[in-house]
Amino acid sequence: MDTRRERMITTKWGEFMIIVMQEKATPQDVEDVVNRVKKFGYTPKLMEGEFRTVIAALGDGRDKAQLQALESLHHVESVMPILKPYKLCSREVRRENTVIDVNGVKIGGNTLVVMAGPCSVEGLDQLMQTAKACKAAGAQILRGGAFKPRTSPYSFQGMEEEGLKLLRTVSDETGMPIVTEVMNPREVDLVHQYTDIMQIGARNVQNFSLLKEVGRLTKPILLKRGLSTTIEEWLMSAEYILSEGNNKVILCERGIRTFEKATRNTLDLSAVPVAKDLTHLPVIVDPSHGVGYWQWVASMSKAAVAAGADGLMIEVHWKPEEAFSDGPQSLKPEKFAALMVELKKVAAAVGREL
Ligand code: PEP
Numbered sequence: 637m638d639t640r641r642e643r644m645i646t647t648k649w650g651e652f653m654i655i656v657m658q659e660k661a662t663p664q665d666v667e668d669v670v671n672r673v674k675k676f677g678y679t680p681k682l683m684e685g686e687f688r689t690v691i692a693a694l695g696d697g698r699d700k701a702q703l704q705a706l707e708s709l710h711h712v713e714s715v716m717p718i719l720k721p722y723k724l725c726s727r728e729v730r731r732e733n734t735v736i737d738v739n740g741v742k743i744g745g746n747t748l749v750v751m752a753g754p755c756s757v758e759g760l761d762q763l764m765q766t767a768k769a770c771k772a773a774g775a776q777i778l779r780g781g782a783f784k785p786r787t788s789p790y791s792f793q794g795m796e797e798e799g800l801k802l803l804r805t806v807s808d809e810t811g812m813p814i815v816t817e818v819m820n821p822r823e824v825d826l827v828h829q830y831t832d833i834m835q836i837g838a839r840n841v842q843n844f845s846l847l848k849e850v851g852r853l854t855k856p857i858l859l860k861r862g863l864s865t866t867i868e869e870w871l872m873s874a875e876y877i878l879s880e881g882n883n884k885v886i887l888c889e890r891g892i893r894t895f896e897k898a899t900r901n902t903l904d905l906s907a908v909p910v911a912k913d914l915t916h917l918p919v920i921v922d923p924s925h926g927v928g929y930w931q932w933v934a935s936m937s938k939a940a941v942a943a944g945a946d947g948l949m950i951e952v953h954w955k956p957e958e959a960f961s962d963g964p965q966s967l968k969p970e971k972f973a974a975l976m977v978e979l980k981k982v983a984a985a986v987g988r989e990l
């Protein structure tokens with residue numbers, strides 16, 4: 637069955653079963669089940685965990701009884717339907733946390749990961765100085781936008797490819813992996829050439845063509861929650877990426893739109909424990925876009941770590957008053973460094989490292 641037809645069938649009926657292998661199952665046992673699943677007309681997707689392998693069987697629901705009967709095999713522990721609408725990103729499919737390795741930086745493990753840097757890439761000096769300060773304070777990953785999703789077409793739109801080149805130069809010099817936004821399926825190839833993590837912004841969380849496009853890559857994807865997407869819709873967007881074959885998705889809560897105007901958005905920290913329960917994917921928090929004012933970024937960063945986030949994305953600018961975008965919510969390097977000291981204590985209090 638070709639993948640196009642496979643997808644049509646699974647979207648039409650969406651039948652998913654998971655086959656949990658016994659802990660002692662051998663690779664031959666797994667292969668045996670994979671072959672049987674194929675024989676019944678289902679598509680197997682392997683999810684290898686630390687202790688056991690799980691095979692997700694995607695199909696149209698026919699011969700479900702045969703699939704269920706696989707439970708009688710000695711190397712199969714259980715066969716059950718996946719009840720949640722999101723499947724591959726669900727904890728039902730994979731109980732262990734997914735840990736994503738970005739050039740040696742592990743996201744989703746016990747050590748918290750802090751991504752810091754300016755909202756927009758504005759020039760070499762600005763990026764280099766900010767990156768060095770963030771790294772010295774303990775940030776592991778450099779953020780910076782080269783393609784900017786602005787509300788107004790008259791606002792600064794980003795340095796585009798020139799900005800990507802600067803990010804690469806600074807990454808090579810500092811050794812920090814980078815995360816930058818891709819806004820358009822047409823620019824996926826270009827951004828892919830330069831970055832270590834592809835960011836999908838809040839406004840594009842339901843741009844399904846873009847999600848499918850990045851789903852075909854092997855590079856990690858940072859998926860922001862949309863301004864008004866429910867947690868379930870956000871996970872369905874992650875599912876788009878996983879269903880195309882890319883399991884390396886990092887979720888990022890960045891605030892949702894509510895009636896409250898004192899903050900730019902309402903940072904939904906309850907999304908952290910909820911998402912961590914529902915999915916095995918890492919969940920990080922962006923308090924900068926969440927609150928919109930630098931004064932409140934530190935409190936919400938600490939609260940995010942206490943709530944169980946796997947990391948943070950924080951905007952830092954060497955001269956926030958001159959920033960091309962998001963100056964009011966950007967921390968100066970010295971404020972960021974002071975926050976990192978505080979964060980270490982909160983991390984220790986909840987059994988994490990930083
Ligand atoms: C950003 O990270 O600079 C950004 C535009 O974020 P969001 O998509 O969450 O608004």
Ligand code: MN
Pocket residue numbers: 755756925951961962
């Ligand atoms: Mn920003």
